[in-house]
Structure formats: C-alpha cells, structure tokens
Amino acid sequence: MVNTMAFMGNQWSQGAGMNQIGFAMAIAASMVVITMLQQFLFQHFAGYVERCIRKLVSSLDPYVQIKFHEDTFNGGPKNHEAYAAIETYLSANCSAQAPRLKANAVRDIKTPVLCVDDGEGVDDEFRGVKVSWHLSKDKDPNEGLRGSRKNRYYALTFRKTHRKMVIEEYLKHVMEKGIETVTKNRQLKLYSNSASEQGGYWNYIMEFDHPATFETVAMEEEKKKDIINDLKKFSKAKEYYRRIGKPWKRGYLLYGPPGTGKSTMIAAMANELNYDVYDLELTAVSSNANLKRLLNRTPCNSILVIEDIDCSSDITGQREKKQSDDMAKFEKVTLSGLLNCVDGLFSAYDGGRVMVFTTNHVENLDSALIRRGRMDKHIAMSFCGFEAFKFLANNYLGIENHELFPKIEGLLKQTHITPADVAENLIADDDDEGSADACLQTLIEVLEKKVEEEKSRLLNDDEKKTEPDRAVEENGTGAKGNGHVY
Ligand SMILES: Nc1ncnc2c1ncn2[C@@H]1O[C@H](COP(=O)(O)OP(=O)(O)OP(=O)(O)O)[C@@H](O)[C@H]1O
Ligand SMILES: [Mg+2]
Numbered sequence: 134m135v136n137t138m139a140f141m142g143n144q145w146s147q148g149a150g151m152n153q154i155g156f157a158m159a160i161a162a163s164m165v166v167i168t169m170l171q172q173f174l175f176q177h178f179a180g181y182v183e184r185c186i187r188k189l190v191s192s193l194d195p196y197v198q199i200k201f202h203e204d205t206f207n208g209g210p211k212n213h214e215a216y217a218a219i220e221t222y223l224s225a226n227c228s229a230q231a232p233r234l235k236a237n238a239v240r241d242i243k244t245p246v247l248c249v250d251d252g253e254g255v256d257d258e259f260r261g262v263k264v265s266w267h268l269s270k271d272k273d274p275n276e277g278l279r280g281s282r283k284n285r286y287y288a289l290t291f292r293k294t295h296r297k298m299v300i301e302e303y304l305k306h307v308m309e310k311g312i313e314t315v316t317k318n319r320q321l322k323l324y325s326n327s328a329s330e331q332g333g334y335w336n337y338i339m340e341f342d343h344p345a346t347f348e349t350v351a352m353e354e355e356k357k358k359d360i361i362n363d364l365k366k367f368s369k370a371k372e373y374y375r376r377i378g379k380p381w382k383r384g385y386l387l388y389g390p391p392g393t394g395k396s397t398m399i400a401a402m403a404n405e406l407n408y409d410v411y412d413l414e415l416t417a418v419s420s421n422a423n424l425k426r427l428l429n430r431t432p433c434n435s436i437l438v439i440e441d442i443d444c445s446s447d448i449t450g451q452r453e454k455k456q457s458d459d460m461a462k463f464e465k466v467t468l469s470g471l472l473n474c475v476d477g478l479f480s481a482y483d484g485g486r487v488m489v490f491t492t493n494h495v496e497n498l499d500s501a502l503i504r505r506g507r508m509d510k511h512i513a514m515s516f517c518g519f520e521a522f523k524f525l526a527n528n529y530l531g532i533e534n535h536e537l538f539p540k541i542e543g544l545l546k547q548t549h550i551t552p553a554d555v556a557e558n559l560i561a562d563d564d565d566e567g568s569a570d571a572c573l574q575t576l577i578e579v580l581e582k583k584v585e586e587e588k589s590r591l592l593n594d595d596e597k598k599t600e601p602d603r604a605v606e607e608n609g610t611g612a613k614g615n616g617h618v619y
Contacts, residue, residue, distance in 0.1 A: 197293050199300075202271075203285040218311030219287050223255060223266055224248045225314050251285070259303045264291040316407045316434065326427055327414040333423035335430055341410050343400035349528060350394055350401050351521040351552045356512075360398075363510060364405055368485055381433075382486040384475070386503050388495035389514030392553030395491040398514065399438055408436045408487060415439060421470030428474045433484025442502075443492045468499055475507050516549040525552060529559035530569040537573045544580035548587050554579070 203216045224247050249255055254267035271284035291299045321341035328336045347361055367383045374381040385402070387395040403410050411431050418424045431437050475488065490508060492498060503511065517525070519542045526532055558576040561568035 195293050196290050197296055197299075199289045200286045201289070215308065216285075216287065218308050218315065219266070220248050220311070221314045222307045222311035223257075223287075225310070226257065259306060260298070262291065262295045262298055262303065264289060264295075264299060264303065266290075319407055321403060321407065322409045323412065324409065325412040325414060327412075327417045329417075333418070333426050335411060335427065338412075341400075341403060343404065345397045345400035346404050347401050350397055351517070351524040351528070351556075352394070352514075353518070353520055360402075360510075360512065361405065364402060367487070368406055371485070380486075381484070382488065383510070384488045384490070384508040386495070386508040386511045387489060387491045387514055388511065389493070390516065390549075390551060391493055392551035393514035393516065394552050395514050396440065398512070399436065399489050399491070402487065402489065403436050406434075406436070406485075406487065408434050408485075411435050411437045413437055413439045415442070415466055415471075416444075418466050421466055421473070424466050424470055425474050431486070433486055436487045436489060438489050438491075440491045441493065442490045443494045443497045468502065472501060472507070475502075517545065517552045517555045519545050521552055522555055525555050525559055526573075529556060530561055530572060532569055535569070535573060537570075537577065540577060541573065541580065544577065544584060548580060548583040550580060550583060 201216050201219055203213065249266070249268045251268055251270055254265055256263060256265045258264070267288045267290070269286060269288055271286065289299075289304075291303075323338045323341040324335040325338050326333070326335055347357060350357065363383075371381060387398055389395060399410070402408075409432075413427070415424075418427065428437070488508075490503070495503070495511075502508070522541060522545060523533070523538070526535070526538075555576065558579055559572050561572050
C-alpha cells in the first residue's frame with residue numbers, strides 16, 4: 134500500500150512537472166506569437182494609427198501654417214526670392230503694427246527696408262480674411278560652428294477654412310505687390326559690352342542714375358501720353374503674352390536728327406519701367422555667335438539699347454546683298470545675324486524685355502529690321518515746335534508765359550532747331566532776376582540767325598536749280614514739310 138502510494142505520488146509529481154513544462158512552453162510560444170503579432174501590427178498599422186492621430190489632432194486645430202525660409206538651402210534661390218518679396222510686402226503694408234522693427238539693406242534697393250524684427254508678428258487682412266505673419270528662427274544644429282547659418286523664416290498662419298483662398302489668391306497678391314515694390318525701389322544699372330573681349334560679355338559700367346523722366350522730355354503731350362501708356366500696358370502684360378503664346382518683349386525704334394532727345398527718351402523709359410540698361414555696341418561684337426551669346430545673357434526686366442544702328446556698316450543696306458556676304462564676313466555681325474538674334478532672343482516669360490534702336494537716318498535701315506513685330510513702335514523725335522519750347526521754358530526757366538513767346542512761336546515756324554539747342558539757350562543764372570528775359574532774347578537771336586541762314590541757303594539752291602526742277606516743285610510733288618511733327 135505504502136509502495137502503491139509512493140508510486141502514485143511519484144506519478145503525480147511527474148505529471149505535475151510535465152504540466153508545468155507544457156505551460157511554460159505555451160507561454161513562451163504565445164509570447165513569440167504576441168511579439169510577432171506586435172511587430173506585424175506595428176509594421177502594418179503604426180503608420181495608419183499615427184496618421185489617424187495626426188488627423189484627429191489637426192481636425193481639432195483650425196489653423197494652417199506655411200513657412201517661407203530665408204536661406205537658399207531650404208528650397209533654392211526661388212525660395213529666397215519669395216522670402217524677399219514677403220519681407221518687402223510686409224515692410225510696405227504691415228510694419229507699422231510691429232513694436233520692434235529692423236532696417237535691412239537689401240541688395241540693389243536704394244533705401245533700407247524696414248521690416249519686422251525676429252520674434253515679432255503682424256496681422257494682415259485680404260478680402261475680409263485675416264492672416265498673421267510671424268518672423269522666427271529655426272534652431273541651427275551647427276550653431277557656433279563654421280558654416281552655421283541663420284535659418285529665419287516667415288510663418289503664415291490662417292484658418293483652415295480659408296486655405297484655398299489664401300494659397301491661390303492671397304499669396305499671389307503678396308508676391309506681386311512685394312516684387313512690384315522691389316522693382317520700384319531698385320537701383321538701376323548700366324551694362325555695356327564694349328570693354329569685353331570680342332564684345333561677347335556684359336560688363337557692369339555703373340549705377341544708372343540718369344535724371345531724365347517723362348516729366349522732363351519735351352514732346353507733344355498726346356504723343357508722350359501714348360508712349361507712357363504703351364510702356365505701362367507692356368509692363369503689366371505678362372499674362373497676356375503668356376496667353377497668346379508670344380515672348381514678353383517689345384521693340385521701339387527712335388528716329389530723328391541729332392539732339393532731338395532719343396538718348397534722353399531711353400533714360401526716361403528705363404526710369405519709367407525700372408529696367409536696367411544694356412547698351413549694346415554692335416561694332417565691338419566680333420561675330421554673330423558672340424552676338425547671340427550676348428543677347429542670351431541679357432536678363433529680363435532690361436532694356437537692350439542699340440544706338441545709331443545706321444552707323445553699324447553691316448546692318449544697314451540691302452539684306453540680300455549682306456546675306457550673300459555672310460560667309461566672307463564670318464567674323465562680323467551681319468544683318469541676318471542680328472535679325473535671327475532679335476527673333477530668337479527673349480524666350481522667357483519671367484520678366485519683360487524691351488529693345489530700343491536709335492537712328493538719325495531711318496531711311497537707311499533695312500525694312501526687315503524695323504518691321505512691326507521686330508520694332509513694334511516707331512517714334513519720331515523731331516525738331517522743337519512751340520509746344521515743346523513752352524515745355525522746356527517751363528522746365529528750365531519756370532515760366533508758363535512771356536511777352537516774347539509769340540515772337541519765338543513765329544520764328545520756330547520758319548526754321549529748324551533741336552530741343553537740345555533750345556535747352557542750351559535756356560540755362561538761366563539763378564541769382565539774376567532778369568536772366569529769363571536774357572535767355573529768351575538770346576534764343577530769339579539764335580533763331581533769327583538760323584532763319585537768315587536758311588533764307589540765303591534756299592536762295593542759293595534756287596539759283597542752282599534748273600527749269601525742270603522748278604516745274605516739279607510748282608506742281609506740288611516736291612513740297613517739303615518743315616520737319617516738325619508738332
Ligand atoms: N525732347 C527733349 N526733351 C528734353 N530735353 C531734350 C530733348 N531733346 C534733347 N534734349 C536735351 O538735349 C541733350 C541732347 O539730347 P539727346 O542726347 O537725348 O539727343 P539724341 O537725339 O540722342 O542725339 P544723338 O542723335 O546725337 O544721339 C539732352 O541732354 C537734353 O538735355
Ligand atoms: Mg543719342
């Protein structure tokens with residue numbers, strides 16, 4: 134019995150041991166399964182769960198934030214341009230609200246831009262939608278080390294419900310206004326190719342500080358208004374050119390005798406558009422290839438000027454003849470080379486480009502060069518008429534009327550004088566009260582002398598003329614205008 138009991142106890146203890154091992158194994162197995170399951174769930178659902186949590190959190194947060202970084206590392210130069218445009222926009226529109234401002238000297242801008250200081254914020258409103266801007270700095274991981282960068286950014290915050298409107302309309306408005314202000318305040322520059330090797334590169338010459346504006350150009354009022362409107366329309370026509378699929382460019386041909394204000398008009402155009410001036414010296418360009426390179430290097434928002442185009446020997450005259458001469462004159466710029474460049478250049482749409490040719494002898498230019506489409510607007514700069522004289526008298530002497538005006542009006546009808554020559558005689562001595570009278574008197578003397586000279590020249594011509602010449606003149610075919618457009 135005892136033995137039987139002992140045997141049974143042994144069996145029990147053995148059975149219990151077996152059960153414990155089985156239990157432990159089951160636990161271990163289930164641990165493995167759970168771990169695998171966890172890993173499986175983690176791999177397959179963690180992202181999903183995280184997204185759900187984010188969605189939930191963001192649905193509770195009714196605001197959206199967009200960052201615009203200053204440095205080019207966070208998105209390249211285009212990002213930096215956006216930052217600069219925002220800075221200028223906020224400076225012009227909202228900086229009055231900020232308790233702390235900082236003055237930034239922005240490259241190419243004449244006056245420093247006052248903008249929001251680090252850590253400051255300003256509010257803005259656009260079509261009833263409120264947004265806020267905040268200038269912050271990211272933590273720089275390399276702070277203190279060489280090459281560390283200040284990582285500033287503007288954070289734009291707005292309600293989620295206005296997302297579409299802010300992104301599609303407000304940001305466009307900010308960029309446009311910012312870029313407009315930057316353009317308006319830009320220090321203009323003058324470039325030329327004349328000093329470069331073979332004329333293939335632009336060299337910075339100096340700041341373009343020409344004082345001429347449309348306020349100072351003497352010209353018939355209607356004509357002046359027409360040019361200003363044309364320029365304004367052009368400078369705002371980005372979308373129009375894009376829509377019709379044409380490069381955003383416009384060509385102007387200024388023609389007229391020396392001293393009638395062609396170069397002055399170019400300066401007025403540059404100041405009106407706020408475009409840099411690229412003065413192209415064609416005689417310094419050694420080949421058509423160099424010309425093409427040069428024109429491709431002319432940036433947008435610029436005026437490309439070719440003065441006295443008639444003096445570039447290979448450009449005038451008949452195109453056919455020049456084309457056949459192309460190979461022989463390989464090292465020279467030819468008319469066909471110039472035509473190809475004018476047509477092929479300006480392929481971009483990111484900014485307007487203006488091209489201005491000037492000439493004293495429009496009749497010498499090949500019609501292909503100045504046809505509409507290449508030179509869109511032809512502007513005659515002419516001798517000084519009475520209207521232009523009155524404008525100059527007002528500008529130089531500060532007088533709108535004078536008893537000598539009628540006499541001057543009569544003389545101007547009888548002779549040709551350039552605005553440059555008139556202006557030369559209207560430079561008064563500020564300290565001398567009678568100076569204006571003296572200026573007008575001198576001008577009258579100059580005009581009378583010219584009238585006399587012209588009379589005796591006509592007399593001489595007449596004496597030299599043969600009978601048939603006179604007959605043509607009497608029939609009216611040889612009649613000439615007096616050269617005044619106004
Ligand atoms: N229409 C004008 N309005 C105001 N000033 C003028 C005008 N025309 C000429 N002037 C004066 O005369 C000077 C010479 O003019 P400008 O150099 O513009 O003439 P241009 O037509 O370019 O002559 P060129 O054919 O010799 O180059 C200018 O500095 C300017 O002061
Ligand atoms: Mg000139």
